[in-house]
Amino acid sequence: MSGTARTGASGAAVIAAFLRRDFREALTYKFSFISSVTGILLSSATFYFVAKLVPPGTPSLGPFGGDYFSFAVVGVAFAGLLGMFQEGLAAVVRSAQLSGTLEALLVTPVPVPVILFGSSLYSLLFQLVRTALHLGVALAFFGLALGRINAPGVLAVGVLTVVCFLSVGVLSASFILVYKTGNPFSWIMGTVSGLLGGVVFPVALLPPWIRWISSLLPVTYALDGMRKSLLASATFADVLPDVAALAAFAALLLPASLVAFRLAVRKAKKDGTLAHY
Amino acid sequence: MSGSPVLVAESLVKRYPVFRGFRELILRPFDRRRVTALDGLDLEVGRGRVFCLLGPNGAGKTTLIKILATLVLPDNGRASVAGHDVAREPGPAKNAVGYAVSDERSFYWRLTGRQNLEFFGTLYGLVGPARSRRVDELLRLAGLEGSADLRFNGYSTGMRQMLAFARALLADAAILLVDEPTRSLDPQAADRIRSFLRGELAGRQGKTILWATHDLGEAADCADDIAVISRGRIRLCGPAASLAAGGRTSLRQVYEQAVSESEEKP
Numbered sequence: 001m002s003g004t005a006r007t008g009a010s011g012a013a014v015i016a017a018f019l020r021r022d023f024r025e026a027l028t029y030k031f032s033f034i035s036s037v038t039g040i041l042l043s044s045a046t047f048y049f050v051a052k053l054v055p056p057g058t059p060s061l062g063p064f065g066g067d068y069f070s071f072a073v074v075g076v077a078f079a080g081l082l083g084m085f086q087e088g089l090a091a092v093v094r095s096a097q098l099s100g101t102l103e104a105l106l107v108t109p110v111p112v113p114v115i116l117f118g119s120s121l122y123s124l125l126f127q128l129v130r131t132a133l134h135l136g137v138a139l140a141f142f143g144l145a146l147g148r149i150n151a152p153g154v155l156a157v158g159v160l161t162v163v164c165f166l167s168v169g170v171l172s173a174s175f176i177l178v179y180k181t182g183n184p185f186s187w188i189m190g191t192v193s194g195l196l197g198g199v200v201f202p203v204a205l206l207p208p209w210i211r212w213i214s215s216l217l218p219v220t221y222a223l224d225g226m227r228k229s230l231l232a233s234a235t236f237a238d239v240l241p242d243v244a245a246l247a248a249f250a251a252l253l254l255p256a257s258l259v260a261f262r263l264a265v266r267k268a269k270k271d272g273t274l275a276h277y
Numbered sequence: 278m279s280g281s282p283v284l285v286a287e288s289l290v291k292r293y294p295v296f297r298g299f300r301e302l303i304l305r306p307f308d309r310r311r312v313t314a315l316d317g318l319d320l321e322v323g324r325g326r327v328f329c330l331l332g333p334n335g336a337g338k339t340t341l342i343k344i345l346a347t348l349v350l351p352d353n354g355r356a357s358v359a360g361h362d363v364a365r366e367p368g369p370a371k372n373a374v375g376y377a378v379s380d381e382r383s384f385y386w387r388l389t390g391r392q393n394l395e396f397f398g399t400l401y402g403l404v405g406p407a408r409s410r411r412v413d414e415l416l417r418l419a420g421l422e423g424s425a426d427l428r429f430n431g432y433s434t435g436m437r438q439m440l441a442f443a444r445a446l447l448a449d450a451a452i453l454l455v456d457e458p459t460r461s462l463d464p465q466a467a468d469r470i471r472s473f474l475r476g477e478l479a480g481r482q483g484k485t486i487l488w489a490t491h492d493l494g495e496a497a498d499c500a501d502d503i504a505v506i507s508r509g510r511i512r513l514c515g516p517a518a519s520l521a522a523g524g525r526t527s528l529r530q531v532y533e534q535a536v537s538e539s540e541e542k543p
Contacts, residue, residue: 010404017399021385021392028387100382104444107346107376108400109368269350272293272314272340 014110018118019125026122040134047072047200048142060202065231069138070145074227075199077134082219084127085165086189090172092119094277097180103275112265116173146230153229153239160246161222165189167253168218174257174264180277193219218253221245283373283452283485284322284345288354291315291340291509314340316509317354322487322502324451327479329500329517330489331532337509338489342454345487346376358452374452375445379460381437386430390421390440393429394447401448415443418477420469435466442473452485453478459495467495475499497521497528505532507539 026032051069054061064071096102096119105115138144172185193199196206197219203211214220225242228234268274292311301308315337322328330338343349344356347367356363359373384393391412398408416425419439424432432440438458445453455474459467475498478484490496496503497517504514513520513535521528 013399013404017396021388021396024392025385025387100380101385103348103380104378104383104397105400106348107371107378108397109371109402109448110400266350269348270352272291272343272349274348 011114014114015118015121019122022119022122026126036130037133040130040137043076044073044134044138044142047076060204063232064202064227065145065147065233067145067231069142070231071202071227072200073134073138073142073144074230075223077131077138078223078226079194079197079199079219080134081127081131082161082165082193082222083190084124085162086168087172087186088120088123088127089116089166089169090176090183090186092116092123093173093176094180097176097275097277100275106274113261116170120169147233150229150234150236150239152236153225153234153243156236156243157222157225157229157239157246160243160250161218161226163250164218164222164246164253167250167257170257170261171253174260177261177264177268177274178271180273189217189219193217196220198223218246218249221249281324282321283324283359284320284328284357284487286318286320286341286344286354286356289315289318289320289341289344289351289356290353291337291344291349291351313509315344315351315354318506318510320504320511320514322485324485325479325483326501327475327486327488327499328502328504329496330487330504330506331491331493331496332489332506333536334491336506338506339456341506342376342456342487342489345370346374346454347371372448373450374454375448375450376454377441377445377456377458379438379441379456379458381434381441384429384437384440384444387428389426389428390432390436391416391425393440394443397444398447403447411447411449415446418446419443419473433466435462435469438462438466438470439473442470442478446478451483452487454487456489457491458488459490459492471495471499493528493532494525497525503528505535507536510539512536512539 047069051067051072054068057066058068061068061071093102093116096105105119106112108115110118135144139146168185168189172183175183175185192213196203196210196214197217198214199219203214203220203224206214221242225239225246228239228242265274291314293314295310295312297305297308318337318341320341330341332338340349344351345358345363347363347370350364358370361370361373363370385396388396394412394415395408398412403411413422416422419442421436421439421443424436429437429440442455442458445455453474458474459470462470474486474488479486488496488500500517500521502515503517503520505512513531520531
C-alpha cells in the first residue's frame, strides 16, 4: 500500500479543514451561539440606558458624532474584535497545549504559521460575525446613529488595525509557546487598552498626565479612526493621522512579531517543550 | 541489520534545561544546569526492519523519537530520516515518517473517528476522493469501520490507539515511529496492536518501525533488531534472533546486564 498518491492539499484546503473542524466542534456546543447573541442584546441595552445619563452634545463626544450610545457600542463591538485578533492566536496555542493536540499538529508537514492561523481563523470569523451582529442589533433596536460612512477610511483603518493586532497576537503566541502562561502582551494590550484606549469613554476625558500613554496604544487610533469614519461623516483626510499612526505601529510590530515567533519555535524545540503545558 | 539504513543518529546529544524555582533564579541567576537525555547516541535502523528500543525510564527513548519526528532539536550530532537531516530539512523529514502520537488527548474528542482522520488527512496533503478513500481504507485496516462515525470520546483505549496508528499511516510514509504503543492496554488489546504492527505494517506493507517499549516480551516476539538504551547511549544492539535466542529470559539477562553496566560505567 506504500505510495498512496497524495494530491498535495493547497493552503486553502488546509485552512478549510481547520474551519470545518472548528465548525463541527462548535455544532456540538449547542448553546454557545444563543448565549453569545443574548450577551450582545444585554450589552447593547446596558449602554442604551447608560447613554441616557450623558446629555447629547457633550463636548468630548463632538468629534465622534455627539451620541454616547453610538460611541460606546462602536467601541465595545470593535474592542471585542481587536481582543480576539490579539489574543486568539495565543489562545489556540494554549488550548492545543492543554488539550494535547499540538504535538499531533506539529508532526504534520503543514508549516507552523499556517497551523496557527488556521486554528484561530474560526474564532476570528465568529468574532467578526459577533461585531456585525452587535452593530446590527444596535442599529435595528437601539438607534445607533451612523453618519455618512467613509468607506476608504473604514477600509484603511480596518486593514492596518488587523495587521497591528494580528502582530500582537503573534507576539502573544510566541510568548505562550515558550513560557506557557502569564502573557504580558495580553495584559498590556487588553487590560490597559480597555482603560486608556477609549473603549467606553473618550480619551480626552483622561487627565493629561496619563493621556500620553493612550497615544502609545494602537487601539486608541483604531477606535478613533473607526468612530470618525462610521459616526462623524469624517473624510479620509480627517482620519489620516490615525491611518499614519496605525501604519507606523504595523511597520514596527509585524517584522518584530515574525522574528519573535521564529525564535520562540526554535527555543521551544531546543528546550523540548514545544507541546508542554 | 539488513537493508540500507533509513533512520540514522550520529553522536546525538540532547541536554534539557533543569527547571528552577524562584529561589534558585534569584540566588543563581546564571546557573545553566542541564540534564542529559542523549549523550552521543549512535544508531542505524535498516529499511523494512522492526527495531525495538528497550530502556529504563528516562533512558532517552522518547527524546530520540521526538528528535526523529522533528519535535525536538538536538544540541549536537545529527539525525536523519530517509536521508533528510531532521534539523536542516524538517519538511522532507516529516513527510518521510509517520509518528504515532499515542497520547489519546491528541485527538479532537467531540469529533468522530472519521472526522478526526479527515482533518489530519488534509494536513498530510490528502484532499477530495483520495482522502475519503484513504480514510475508509485505514478505518478498515484498523478495524474501526463499524465505529468510524462515533465520537472519539466514546472509543475504548485500544480503539484510540488503533486510530493513532491510522492517523500515522495517513501519509503512507515508509517509516513509522511508535512510543510504547501497548502501554495501559489490556492483554488482548495489546496483542492486537502487536500483531497489527508486526504482521500488517511490517510484514505485509514492509514498513520500517522504530518501536520504543519497556516490554521485553514484546521486543522478543516482534523485533528484527533490538537496542538497549541507557543514560542516553546505546549499550547493546543486535539482531533479535541472537539477543533473544533463548526467549524472554535470556533477553532479560542481557538487558539487565547492559543497564547495570551503564550505571557502573556511565
